[in-house]
Amino acid sequence: MSGPNVTFYERVEDALHNAQLQTALDISTTRFIDGRNRALATLPDAEAVRDHARRIRAHTIAQLDRYLAQFADAVEERGGQVYWAATAEEATRYVTDLTRMRGVKSVVKSKSMVSEEVEVNQVLEANGVQVVETDLGEFIAQLAQEKPSHIIAPVIHKTRQDVAELFRTKLNATQADLADVPNMTALARRTLRQQFLQADMGLSGVNFAVAETGSLCLVTNEGNGRLTTTVPPIHVALMGMERLVPTMADLGVMLQLLSRSATGQQLSVYTNIITGPRRTADSAAEPDGPTELHVVIIDNGRSRILGSELAEILYCIRCGACLNACPVYRKIGGHAYGSVYPGPVGSVVTPGLFGIEAWSELPHASSLCGACREVCPVRIDLPRMLLKLRDEGTRAGKAPGWLKLGLLMYRLAAVRPWLFHLGGSIGGWVMNLLARDGWMNRLPGPLAAWTDYRDFPALAPKSFSQRWRKERGG
């Protein structure tokens, strides 16, 4: 498995040579996209819902300061606490300080991208706090000491034998525990249930926050999100500052799209809406739930994205549909991107949050075919922003050398029609010599890298301009 110092192209090589990963990607991405299409078709007019959802997201981001203030007031009125974190460090320091003040020794977590982004696990563990991932896939990834590879399916790259081996070594699983997937799942349930019951704090993300009511909406299928936010006495929710909708009715619109786009479900199993901590007033004392609720609102580069031509990426509702639809993601999978945020959305978010200098390859990991924009529930124009980032990368001197050379040669020829035609004729002749049935499965020299994984179509024997002259002349 790739280490942190491995380049993007090396990670891509790894992924393309991993047969198990290739099978998993084929099956999972196809299943998710088919499911998405079927689930959206159950709505009377899914296109109208998508248009409306886009208007809601655009409006919310345009009024983000106002809605964040309204949301924070609503949380505080209901007894919750709000912390404003400008950076990852501020966010993790707040959580760490809280664990110290409350004597927290163990934390249970439900899946959250932003917690990966700010690396809260690492910081808590460095401070002697035990952190347990409770989503089954994330739990497995944590046991394997790996990063999740897909927003929705964190360990699609592992076989059941891989998981059985992990459970054997890390959980002392018996042969019976590992007999089949339901037994392995039951073992995970028992193991994690004990963690829930003894945990001092639950740490979650937020799918949507509702400004008018101060509610947090968390969507899970397993129920770990509900256990995390119900059983421990303290609940801390980390949220990217853009995760807002203005009203409950707006939440209803988003929920019609989120699960359908993500997993092809009409609604996830648990759509959990939390409004303030457990109410403890004598007249209306609730029987369970955490007595403390902390909401950490995180910027960490988002305001920089907001002030740029990438602001539209903040409309994203984190469904993962653009990953499953992307022909590049479908071949290289999540780890190859090297970021918490993979796929087309990640190729915009990652350089946006952390700078183009370190992430200039990602915007090139796209064929610009537009499949991502087509499946995006809020119709984010991802290709536009990928192009913009390629431009920024070039301006930062990060364009790959071959790209510069190629473009230089093209420019030389393109402004000289005789040279362009000559090049085309020679190229066409050579290619057709090497091709079989119009396809080349082996290009010469450095171009061979292309044909390692795909065939290259030969140029047509007669060029367009040759045919044009003939048709017009004839």
Next chain:
Amino acid sequence: MEREQFLNKIRTNLGPALLPEANPEHPGPFQGPLPADASNHDLVQKFKQELEALSGHVHLPGNHAEAVRMVLEISRSHGAQRILAWDEAYLGLPGIATALDEAGVAIEGGHIPASGESRPARLGQLDGVLIGLTGAVGGLANTGALALINGVGRGRLASLLPPVQIALLPVQKLYPSLPAFLAANPEATEAASNLVFITGPSRTGDIEMTLTMGVHGPGEVYVIMIP
């Protein structure tokens, strides 16, 4: 960081922000077509069909006495000696507490101490309970989802800790869709600290995309529609 400082940074950056189709006015409610309202009979059938497709069980008793018998039968078939139940006032099935008691099934209230040493012990006791019994404030016909408000007398744990959930859903409380439920129940988020939509049994596909039930929440969900 201070709140105003944080918000000011956003205000500064909203200036140059490129936000396609952003309008300063809220777009208002969704005007397009929603899943159509239908007769209660059709909503019941749709709800049943959707929930059964997700491996949930739906029962349609003819009267309260029959509903009580169904609850007893499910707990008997699972060999349950204890049941984690909401207060009877929130179950919408008068007499169920007495009937369970007479059948020798002990009812556990779900109260967890807010803090202190008795808290983990109490959680540990409840963790062994086989069945949770809840009411519901609504059902979403187009997705087969239950809507539960969790608050006073109706805790979250009854639909969460046990491996089996029985939900008593008033048959008149079926809505065609989630937006219809939210429109008809504007107080749902203010009535208590938790509103949850439950769509069938807990499930995961994380290991080789193999569908498995009951990974964290209940692996079996029974809905009994109360006439």
